[in-house]
Amino acid sequence: MEMRAVARKVAYVVFWYVIYLNLVLYIFIPVIFTQLEYQLLILNMIATGTIDTVLRPLSERGSARDKYSILMLILFLLTPFLWILSYYENNLIISALAPFWDADIVSYAGLIIFIGGSAISIVGRMQLKSFGSGCIVIEEKHELVQSGIYSKIRHPIYLGGLIGAPAMLLVFRAVLIPLLALLVYFVVLRGRMQKEEEILKDEFPKSYVSEWMPRDTRNYKAVLRVWDLKEQPLEN
Template sequence: MKDIYKKSILYVILQIIYPNIFYILLVPEIYTISIYVLYLLTNYIIAFADTLTRPLTKERNPSKIYDFLILLMFLLSPFLLIAAFYENKLLISSILPFWDNLIVSYIGFVIYLSAGIFVIVGRVQLGKFGSGELITEEDHKLNTE
């Protein structure tokens, strides 16, 4: 039960508060467009399900470059949505107006939702092996060749 509380607190801070600070500051109109709100809500639901099924790692990874890259990808993730918003607003709507309609947005949403479902199903199937650590079972040998 302690892990669930810890995961929930980390989820709220890292998945909701951190990105929304940048969304509110850089693209506040994102909350007024229904398809973007739908994407955000779906992202929160999928991320929460992933967080609950993902095991907490017991040990830190000894590789400093791995930790740095994971941290960098996490810190840059809100800016990918911000860049996609401005790309659609400035480039797609002026150069390719056909792609800037509601049907294309909802087709993209269905693809996004199916990818999220695959992530959750994969995470559930991985079970305790869903973290970044390598585990070898008893009587098994790790081949690195």
């Protein structure tokens, strides 16, 4: 990896995961740094972000300026504010109306689910190697990955994100904000995934459409139907 690429990745991690995330939280809810479950969430967020950044290649053939990439960036920027809203939802609503939910076990369950979702995304990123950039583009000498986790889950990176997004908010023992996040992330990730599906169908009309999708559909429909895609044969 070139030094310039390394410098970009280091700057990205330091600014977004260390400075931006912690600064926003310190300004609005400094108490978050004094409680163990929140400390563990922050550490896991930084660790996951760092690993993902290290694994994610820098695309040489595209830029993350499409609609769905921009929406993903906005959601990323909103992450600490969703944490803040979840914290105050717990303090103002949950603790008064649903005290049974205001328990440590809920926080640690959310943390475990978040780690699980992050692990799914990271494994998916690892398998894609040089094809796993954040840009919706076909890279040079692009190959269709059909083994490992991709033999069971068609889009593990997105599935991990869909699991992790509400789970990290569950750590704050909230209900409404995690459900809202699940809905918003579902809409954005599904749209981005469908865009990738279109590109892959065009690039790999035989191996992706005729061979892999029918086999993979049997796997992922048996496990998860949240994407509800309708596979249509390509026109000749």
